[in-house]
Amino acid sequence: MDIETAKSIVKPQLTNKRYEHTIRVAQTAAKLSQKFGGSKEKAELAAIFHDYAKYQPPEEMKRWILHSPQVPKDLLQFHHELWHGPVAALLMEREHGITDKDVLNAVFYHTTGRTGMTKLELIIFLADYIEPGRSFPGLDDVRQVAETDLLKAAWMASRNTIAYLLNKGNPIYPDTFYVYNDLTKRIN
Ligand code: DGI
Ligand code: FE
Ligand code: FE
Ligand code: FE
Structure with missing residues (x-):
């Protein structure tokens, strides 16, 4: 497409x-x-679709997740904010015929990340965090590292997100920690 x-x-x-x-x-x-x-084309395609399902009603997202064997059901025990990536990937494939697995996975995992993320998955995960409209504490450091080191910048984004969620006292999806641990190994 x-x-x-x-x-x-x-x-x-x-x-x-x-x-x-x-x-x-x-x-x-x-x-x-x-x-x-x-591929620049794949990165752009994944980025364009990454928040496609952001405004789907939670009840509708829940139905999609329940009917899709590839989506882990434990997501439903967590905030519906974590559902829009997987649902966007399902819609891209089923309603728009996009079949590229790497592109679909980059969208699917853009919020939580996952262990063993591919380069494209890391790029979307990081781009969503550092795009110029964002302002988080510590973001300028991440942007600077992103000039030279994709893995380390993604690791910093993961660390900052966990710190932010902990600070707010929010529940944290297990994959969010697994990503941090995985990237910690991969940068060292
Ligand atoms: O859709 P965006 O706002 O562009 O960004 P996103 O999809 O990366 O993140 C959406 C929200 O999800 C953001 O406010 C942080 C939150 N989030 C990320 N990981 C977790 C999480 N929320 C919970 N409760 N648990 C997580 O593990
Ligand atoms: Fe998102
Ligand atoms: Fe993100
Ligand atoms: Fe986004």
């Missing part, structure tokens, strides 16, 4: 602000893929 078609599918599903975030994630992912290697 070409990028313009992807944009025209996604735009009506999002608010303007969310669509602008999506475009910035695509630009950031394109830059990261040029720097670290990999």
Whole structure:
């Protein structure tokens, strides 16, 4: 699917602000893929779709998850914020005929990440975190490291997200910790 078609599918599903975030994630992912290697087209396609399901009603997302063997059901025990990546990947495949597994996985895992993330998965995970519209504590350090070290920058994003969730006293999905541990090994 070409990028313009992807944009025209996604735009009506999002608010303007969310669509602008999506475009910035695509630009950031394109830059990261040029720097670290990999297909710019795949990075852009995954980025355009990554938040496609963000505004689906939770009840509808729950139905999709319950009917899809590839989605871990324990996600339903956690905040519905964690459901939009997997649901977007399901919709891309079933409703828009996108079959590239790496692209689908980059969308599926963009919120939590997973162990053994591919380069494309890391690029989308990181681009979503560092796109120029974001402002989190410590973000400038992550952006700086992202100039030279994809794994380390993704590790920093993972660490910061866990610290943020802990600080708020939120429940944390186990994969979120597994990603941190996995990246800690991979950077050393
Ligand atoms: O969709 P975006 O806002 O662009 O970003 P995202 O999909 O990376 O993250 C959505 C939210 O999910 C964000 O507020 C942080 C939260 N989140 C990430 N990991 C976990 C989590 N929330 C819980 N409860 N547990 C997690 O492990
Ligand atoms: Fe998201
Ligand atoms: Fe993210
Ligand atoms: Fe996003």
